Amino acid sequence: MHPLLPSLAAVCLYAGAATYQGLRLTQRSTPDKRLLALLGVLALLFHGGSLFLQLHNVQGLTLDFFNAASLIAYAVIALTLLACLRIPAENLLLLLFPLGGLTVLAAEFLPSGTIRPIDEHPGILAHILFSILAYGMLTIAVFQSILLLLQDHQLKHKHPSGLIKNFPPLQTMESLLFGFLWAGWLLLSLSLLSGALFLDDLFAQHLVHKTILSCFAWVVFAVLLWGRHQLGWRGHKAIRWTLAGFCLLMLAYFGSKLVREFILHI
Template sequence: MQALSLAFLAFLLYLAAASWQGMVLLRRASPQPLLVRGMALLGLLSHLPLAIGLFGHGAPVLPGLSTSVILISAGVVAVLLLVSLFKPILNAAVGILPVAGLALLLAAGLPSPERVEGLTPGIALHALSSLLAFAVLAIAAVQAVLLGLQNRALRQHHIRGLVQALPPLTTMERVLFELIWGGVGLLTLSILSGFLFLDSMFAQHLAHKTILSLAAWVIFSVLLFSHYRLGWRGMRAVRWTLGGYGVLLVAYFGSKFVLEVLLGRG
């Protein structure tokens, strides 16, 4: 019950922060980055006890769906708050925070998550780089959606509203590719550390994640190469970013959802 209460409090705080930033994008409220970050940080502080409580001591286990959701959603929010201090990405809170809050609320309502135990340094490196890669690329995906909306509005000569609330188009694109570069670097570290420190990246319980993670890495790498060599940008960059992130999303949660939720297997 305490876990569910904390999850609900985090959800409300995340939703409040996202709602204010959404009103800023609609030009119905003045920008208040300290307020948005403050509410999101309070939500994260309500979220963290649930994440920290998942760690213990013993033999290593493969995290299940609820554990993965609680840990990764906390990581995404933390990365968003940190990076927003240096890059103009706070608008991504409109998409990131409600999803993180809802995911946490749903995960807290699932059967009690198992504890993540006995992490060796190598496995911890793999887990941390995987989490950070997912977080950075999640922010990139929301940034891509905002960039797509901005592109469409400019093509239709709608220069008020969302277009005025967002940074200039060139800034939005630059930040998108910076996020993708960072995410691909972390994803590379995740894949390499997995091959080095996990028993078998192509074992039955990891094969789908490995193959789809490699596919996502290829998609993002092609996008970065084509942006550098061929000048890919605009809606093409948006589509490839969302496609790559969709594959990564299935890699991280696809089989867990099917096995644990649809088929009811632990």
């Protein structure tokens, strides 16, 4: 089966869910959570089907730049939908659904660089899984920090828009942010640990930049979480540290893949 049909179905469902949620929030009414979840789950099913067809290879996993972006978006949306079962994280979906649709389109239609299939050794696959989940959870944290910054700015200037009025209180938004950060940091720790255990040389020439930048990101998030626990860091300081750590992490992953696939062709 060709991945085109499930890709187009996923894009349509993501677009429909985002449009429905956006219209409801613009009208200052609460979207139906069950309908939103249903659309999101259906979109994920088709997204997962297209990913399986694009990634599956008899020699291993074909994880090129755009497939990786699509896989991370899939993990982010899936984790957010799961979080919505316990905490009010629905506002994040308004940004994540379009992101999911864009990455599906990119993986399907944009040309990718040259990349060798990944060996399906269980330890290496565990490292890849932890890495993707860590990037996904920390991506949620970044979206949450941007929404928190926007909400704080509009409340301070006393002109919250219709969208902001539907957000949970600032304290709840901040608690969500640090919940995502703790989960992402723990997953990143497991990613680095599994990489050290199962990769032949974590500091090989094609991995050294990714490893060093990921370690720097790990330190940044660790300092942020320590500052929150010991010094009560919050607000703009927490947001700045979150964005700094995320930028290092994205440079480590996507920066290295861009250089390898489109410049060095390895």
